[in-house]
Amino acid sequence: MPVLQSRNLYKDFGAVEVLKDINLSIEAGEFLVLVGPSGCGKSTLLNIVAGLETASAGDILIDGQIVNDVAPKDRDIAMVFQSYALYPTMTVEKNITFGMRVRNVPRREREEALQRVAKLLHIEHLLRRKPSQLSGGQRQRVAMGRALVRRPKLFLFDEPLSNLDAKLRAQMRGEIKQLHKRLGATIVYVTHDQTEAMSLATRIAVMSDGKIVQLGAPQDLYDRPNSIFVADFIGSPAMNFISGRIQARDAKPVFVADHDGAPLALPVDHYDFGGDFGGGVEGDLRDGQELILGIRPEYVTSGAANHHGAVSVDFELVPSLMETNGFDQHIVFEFCGAELVGRFSSKESVEVGRPHRVHLDLSEISLFHAESKVRL
Numbered sequence: 047m048p049v050l051q052s053r054n055l056y057k058d059f060g061a062v063e064v065l066k067d068i069n070l071s072i073e074a075g076e077f078l079v080l081v082g083p084s085g086c087g088k089s090t091l092l093n094i095v096a097g098l099e100t101a102s103a104g105d106i107l108i109d110g111q112i113v114n115d116v117a118p119k120d121r122d123i124a125m126v127f128q129s130y131a132l133y134p135t136m137t138v139e140k141n142i143t144f145g146m147r148v149r150n151v152p153r154r155e156r157e158e159a160l161q162r163v164a165k166l167l168h169i170e171h172l173l174r175r176k177p178s179q180l181s182g183g184q185r186q187r188v189a190m191g192r193a194l195v196r197r198p199k200l201f202l203f204d205e206p207l208s209n210l211d212a213k214l215r216a217q218m219r220g221e222i223k224q225l226h227k228r229l230g231a232t233i234v235y236v237t238h239d240q241t242e243a244m245s246l247a248t249r250i251a252v253m254s255d256g257k258i259v260q261l262g263a264p265q266d267l268y269d270r271p272n273s274i275f276v277a278d279f280i281g282s283p284a285m286n287f288i289s290g291r292i293q294a295r296d297a298k299p300v301f302v303a304d305h306d307g308a309p310l311a312l313p314v315d316h317y318d319f320g321g322d323f324g325g326g327v328e329g330d331l332r333d334g335q336e337l338i339l340g341i342r343p344e345y346v347t348s349g350a351a352n353h354h355g356a357v358s359v360d361f362e363l364v365p366s367l368m369e370t371n372g373f374d375q376h377i378v379f380e381f382c383g384a385e386l387v388g389r390f391s392s393k394e395s396v397e398v399g400r401p402h403r404v405h406l407d408l409s410e411i412s413l414f415h416a417e418s419k420v421r422l
């Protein structure tokens with residue numbers, strides 16, 4: 047039985063519809079990551095699950111029981127808020143152990159739990175301070191501590207690492223992953239961070255404008271985004287999009303775009319169009335129909351490297367911008383009237399303005415309808 051379900055959940059604040067028919071089912075031990083642009087309703091959804099906000103319509107079920115009218119404290123949920131929500135007059139120690147005191151957990155057990163999370167979160171030296179005497183990142187860790195001393199049915203995390211520096215963030219990410227494994231905890235986790243979403247999630251739900259637009263395993267979303275919105279949202283640097291049209295050539299579909307004023311054809315007959323190939327353009331597609339081809343930067347590489355077997359093309363392109371991160375370099379080319387970002391080894395010598403041989407591996411492309419932005 048799922049630990050958490052939301053059924054036909056709606057929420058409006060006055061005239062504004064913030065959640066529109068949210069249906070989710072989360073099994074024990076799942077790590078569901080919610081991503082989506084600011085204001086799409088992630089925190090509102092978490093707040094309704096926690097019981098801090100009431101739904102306008104629909105149900106929340108925990109362990110199969112409707113909990114719409116159950117008080118937050120009786121839902122057996124631990125939540126870390128985006129805004130920390132620490133008790134300002136209490137020390138860190140009291141903040142963390144408050145819930146256990148309320149539930150009359152014996153002192154010894156409280157003390158053990160406190161030490162365990164303080165160590166985990168590297169806040170042992172802060173236990174006697176008040177929240178006002180802490181940095182943003184330290185407050186955030188205390189808020190985590192308050193949740194992690196518990197063993198609830200469900201953890202809700204609302205951007206719990208957003209204020210930590212990169213190193214601590216990576217470290218905490220590792221800790222959370224370990225924790226999830228060790229405890230088999232069930233977690234719903236909101237983040238803006240790609241790496242966090244990809245590396246923590248067993249499933250990712252992408253939200254847009256109050257709806258879940260795609261739900262699936264991280265790699266599935268990455269490889270087979272169902273829309274341009276998801277394709278653009280998952281992955282960094284973002285997927286490249288090339289506008290063009292589908293045409294039949296020698297009974298094979300090709301994708302034709304305009305580059306430097308001339309038509310340029312990219313082979314797409316290997317693509318799974320989902321319909322039968324009837325000798326012309328496939329399925330519902332019209333000849334000449336406008337499509338958008340998506341290709342991730344890691345499939346745009348230096349032509350100097352060795353590639354075998356893939357469906358691929360090479361072009362001489364002029365780099366207009368480059369950005370290195372030590373490990374690899376992201377090179378921007380002008381291609382078919384748009385920017386094409388490639389991922390090159392940092393060892394590769396590339397110069398802005400000097401033409402470079404660029405290799406496009408087309409084996410993992412995505413094709414979208416230009417009008418609906420939906421994947422083919």
Ligand SMILES: Nc1ncnc2c1ncn2[C@@H]1O[C@H](COP(=O)(O)OP(=O)(O)OP(=O)(O)O)[C@@H](O)[C@H]1O
Pocket residue numbers: 059062064082083084085086087088089090091128
């Ligand atoms: N109490 C409220 N009254 C009116 N509108 C609200 C209220 N709380 C949230 N909203 C609106 O609901 C929408 C969703 O807000 P929510 O906080 O759920 O977004 P979010 O996805 O968590 O965004 P972020 O990534 O910025 O945290 C926003 O447009 C917000 O302005």
Ligand SMILES: [Mg+2]
Pocket residue numbers: 088089090128204
């Ligand atoms: Mg939020």
